[in-house]
Amino acid sequence: MQVIHPNNNMVQAMFTILQKLNKIQIPTFYVLLSSISKSRYNKIWNNLSETCQSICVRADSLLESWKRTQNIKQNGQQPPVTANNVRWQKPVAGRYKCNLDASFSSEQNKVGIGICIRDEHDSFVLARTDWLYPPVDVDIGEALGLLTALQWLRDLQLQNVDFEVDSKSVVDSVYGKRIMN
Numbered sequence: 001m002q003v004i005h006p007n008n009n010m011v012q013a014m015f016t017i018l019q020k021l022n023k024i025q026i027p028t029f030y031v032l033l034s035s036i037s038k039s040r041y042n043k044i045w046n047n048l049s050e051t052c053q054s055i056c057v058r059a060d061s062l063l064e065s066w067k068r069t070q071n072i073k074q075n076g077q078q079p080p081v082t083a084n085n086v087r088w089q090k091p092v093a094g095r096y097k098c099n100l101d102a103s104f105s106s107e108q109n110k111v112g113i114g115i116c117i118r119d120e121h122d123s124f125v126l127a128r129t130d131w132l133y134p135p136v137d138v139d140i141g142e143a144l145g146l147l148t149a150l151q152w153l154r155d156l157q158l159q160n161v162d163f164e165v166d167s168k169s170v171v172d173s174v175y176g177k178r179i180m181n
Contacts, residue, residue, distance in 0.1 A: 028063060035059035046107075090122050095160045100149045102141035111135050113145040115152065117161070128152055142167035146174075 014033075021029055035058045042048040091097040096117050103112040111132040117125040130148055132141070142165055153161055165171060 027066060028059075031059040031062045031066070032056070034062065090118070091120050091162050093120050095120060095162055096125060096158065097162050097164060098149055098153065099164045100142075100145045101166055102138070102145045104135055104138065104141060109134055111141045111144070113141075113148050115145070115149045117153075117158070126156070126158075139167050139169045142170045143173070146170060 017029065018026060032055075035055045038058070039050045039055050042050060089097075096119055098115060098117050100113065100115045103114070105112065113130040113132060114127075115129070116127045119125050132144055132148075135141075136144065146163065146165055149163065
């Protein structure tokens with residue numbers, strides 16, 4: 001059986017393949033394509049080569065995670081709270097929420113800071129990105145991201161803001177439970 005016609009482009013080929021697959025095969029095909037795509041991205045942008053085995057292992061892991069989620073939904077269960085499924089919660093009325101994160105690039109020798117502000121209706125208000133030089137460790141980068149956000153909000157004269165950061169060390173330091181160097 002020939003699935004792909006030589007005159008088809010890639011999009012047509014994908015739709016042809018999807019039409020031939022059953023409900024069980026479609027998720028497998030999708031996660032395998034996603035994993036191959038991630039591998040291509042890593043090769044192009046990060047110059048990282050992956051083996052076929054690592055591409056398949058990543059696809060299998062994603063598929064198993066998806067299956068677990070589907071089982072939980074079908075059984076009406078609540079998924080356990082983990083770092084992977086914590087959902088954003090809107091702030092209380094009259095307040096804003098400022099989410100911030102840091103990214104680290106040793107290749108570019110800098111730290112990226114992303115800041116996004118939303119209101120009580122989950123509507124976008126403002127966002128900002130910034131670069132810090134030179135690169136620092138994760139906790140310091142997250143702390144500098146918080147400092148950048150605080151300074152920016154002060155300049156905007158925006159008040160009643162709740163902050164959300166990824167680093168427990170930074171949160172503990174802010175609340176005096178830990179001292180960062």
